[in-house]
Amino acid sequence: MKCDYSLYLVTDRGILKGRSLLQAVEEALAGGVTLVQLREKDICSRDFYQLGLAMKELTARFGVPLLINDRLDIALAVDADGVHIGQEDLPLAVVRRLIGPDKIVGYSVSNPTEARYGEKNGADYLGAGPVYVTSTKKVDIEPLGPAGLRQITAAVSIPVVGIGGINLNNIQKIKNSGLAGVSIVSGILGSDDPGRTARLIRQQWGNV
């Protein structure tokens, strides 16, 4: 499936500043987000499913693909456009086998070895991170920075998006790292105006 990775929004309900998730995502989509990943860790399957259905309706209205984090069953149930798999999720090759060849499968990596593993085992794209220090996700891994990103993008031929702590202030530094796009959580959803922020990031990213 063809996919525009340039401005990839990953959700987090913990940073919404009183807005509903659907409202914030809609504003971000209006601002130019090209891909959405629904990430939920602490809700029951029924709520995840209902939210997934609503999110799919919303993203479809903007012609933007929806991926589901981790939960292949939710992705299948809401007929999402794909899944994003981390190192603590189901094995990549198992997910690819179960979801079939036509859906998007993304894979989180932190180094060139994991990146090559991802490319070899069926990932359509890689999420490389953390690029910078981030508060959204607790990780023990040293931030990659522009140099670490370049090592990863040089190791594979599939698209790579950077994730982790990317915002308007530091996005310029990773422009020449060979990325297909930037994946942003709090930089957009935690900002005062998700639509405006998405628009500004997209402008910055476009001005290569």
Add this chain to the structure above:
Amino acid sequence: MKCDYSLYLVTDRGILKGRSLLQAVEEALAGGVTLVQLREKDICSRDFYQLGLAMKELTARFGVPLLINDRLDIALAVDADGVHIGQEDLPLAVVRRLIGPDKIVGYSVSNPTEARYGEKNGADYLGAGPVYVTSTKKVDIEPLGPAGLRQITAAVSIPVVGIGGINLNNIQKIKNSGLAGVSIVSGILGSDDPGRTARLIRQQWGNV
């Protein structure tokens, strides 16, 4: 799929008294458990998958089917014999569609209305409960008791197992409730000798 529901073990890693889950389940299988449901709520998908693979190998050795609680993706990934779906999980009809007609799908119910819904929407069997007050699972529902169970078994023609607080001391009272079997968590895994307890329960249940 043909299935013997008479002594149905549901797992809970919180009540193991120092044993490993696989060890306790193996003892219970040796004691006569006829069906196993792997229930996990707080582990990552990767760990659930690995545990599911190990559990499947174990149950297969005893010729006993393995069901996975809630997580259809884990059930698919480890090729389990089916899933068990609660009221907070994916909708029953969606699960049946995704898992296909040949796997076992169980459904948790607390009253005749839910039971009829389950039968109509593709459940192979129903788990009716809580039969008695139980500490394993927090629920707001009044225990069914023998009379409540009879209302449920009378409402449907698919097999019904009772679950919740069943143990050697109270199993006699639900023998004439029309059940296909008893589903037990702490009554077996929380006992000092899971194998011996399973054997005794099976004897008690067999002596109808």
